Amino acid sequence: MKIAFYGSSLLSSYWNGAATYYRGMLRDLAGRGHTITFYEPDAYDRQKHRDIDPPPWAEVRVYPATPDAMRAVAAEAAAADVVVKASGVGVFDDELLEGVMAASRPDAIRIFWDVDAPATLAELAANPDHALRRTLPMLDLVLTYGGGPPVVAAYEGFGATVCIPVYNALDPETHHPVPGEPRFAADLAFLGNRLPDREARVETFFLDAAARLPQRAFLIGGSGWADKGMPGNVRHLGHVYTREHNAFNTTPLAVLNIARDSMAAVGYSPATRVFEAAGAGACLVTDAWAGLDLFLREGEEVLVARDGQDVAGHLAALTPERARAIGAAARDRITREHTYAHRGAQVDAILRDAAARKRGRGA
Template sequence: MPPPLDIVVLGLSITSSWGNGHATTYRALVRALDAAGHRVLFLERDKPWYADNRDLPAPPYGTTRLYDSLDELKDEHADAVRRADLVVVGSYVPDGVAVGDWAQATAGGAVAFYDIDTPVTLAKLGRGDTEYLAPRQIPGYDLYLSFTGGPTLDRLEREFGSPAARPLYCSVDPEAYAPDPAAPPTHDLGYMGTYSDDRQPGLERLLLHPARQWRAGRFVVAGPGYPDDVAWPDNVDRVDHLPPAEHRAFYTSQRWTLNLTRADMVAAGYAPSVRLFEAAACATPVVSDWWEGLDSFFVPGEEIVIARSSEEALSALQDTPDDERRRIGERARARVLAAHTAAHRAEELVGYVHEARAATA
């Protein structure tokens, strides 16, 4: 068995899930790496909006350290970066270009960019926006780890010169997400997600319009950032923010949950969201919009229901027999446990590191 790795992760946040999906991904991955015996140091820029909303200020796995500035990062953590077998720089890290340049210049082992927002990143680069990554840096990362697979990986290698673009999809911690047979559903359809302009038409089409059509149905939307002018039907409950500790109860209280995908992710395809895996792990059946590659994660009609219109969403809610609805959720859960847990991602990551080492040996 190969020896455990020393890994340093410079990520957006692991201590706060406020307004970002990065925290749950990092928590699951670091926990799985720690359980497998690897030593992980997570470095997070101390930002006020996260400091005011920390739902896991001291993660009980790996080691987490906050830093106030680039100078503090370099002064306090250069030795750890030099000694690490792997240094990971994540998307949306504050001063990410400067952090990436420093990591590439300082690291003694492999250096990876972990893009939790790959289609958004590539769209930004296309506009000349280098908020957290510059095109010139991509060839200098030994690995480009992407939340998005499929043709995007080929593009990263062909157009941007990545030595090795590999999928590292989001995942789920099965200890935190599981069915709750004692929890009777209180809502027919729910959705969890921070507001975004490009997801809102899907929310209108697949949840709000069905809610207006089916006044006896119960619906719920959780997530911050929704503007005051959204016309919420009376049968739609609103929750501003749910910390991860309450996600399982949210999913298990629903007969169905809705998965919506940002426009850049739809255009790229092969971009499952963490909410998709979380809900499935709870055996809550999912109604989802469609994007290329979705059928490589779940079998439509058997493990997930695709809705392209309000009528299709409403038909799933009203016409699917309860025993078939439960079977869809159970089949989706089996698929997640077989291929999409954090332990699977940790194993994949370690494999990529050994692959990168062999390529440079």
């Protein structure tokens, strides 16, 4: 099928945590015979911070962040068999959603792909005239980055015909063990941009743990932290490109995952960082959230913390030998059950089922 995918960015992970999710998913779908065109706006300096060149498995159309350019690329949805508008494009989101769905053919499969379902659902609840609420009756599918049963129930409550979680996963060709690099040396490392709905949890789980263990070395990567007050044993790197993530995950004794507020509250929303770290064989410490056991087993494949004191306790007790054992177990589990080949097969089947349903209705 010919897929037109309107998202934030395929080429850059700069202020764009969904980049690796898009890459893993769409690369696998292309390998299954689908033709991908990815439309992304030239916004937020992402094109100045590209991680990859346009890949051979997708045509990437970068358009100016202007109303006219947005309308022009939206009109191209008419040529696609599958039209996908992702959440969080960041520029003219509502207009783009309504434009691409209006331009799509009656026989096309229309999808809203939500990479931040808890936040989107909060917006829908607060705004009865939200563009997505108006568009839901036109859609064949809502796919979500995570969220599990609570998100499915909420979307169905707003009128979605079908809502299916398609979780993050591992691309073993991209994220895997590599030799360590001295600049990523630390006892505990955290990678994530500074966002309003994450900052307090970073203070609780990361900075508090650093303050409790002044003799240990802590490392934080991601944009926005330069002016944040931190304990003296925390070193800040700034933006870490996806090509550097393997070394970032492999080098420290352990790495920390911290969910954003809404994803922690809803659960069933493992971040890309979870799979990247597991793929690299890192010893992962994560904050607690519902549904974690679907992906990793507590105490054997991941260490789980309820607060900064727990994080500090895990780190104080962790030996290099146990860290390696946890990382190896996590990598084995994720490689067996949670790669983008698994997710691509899921989405391929979803698309074929949706196409059959439309043919059966004579759409």
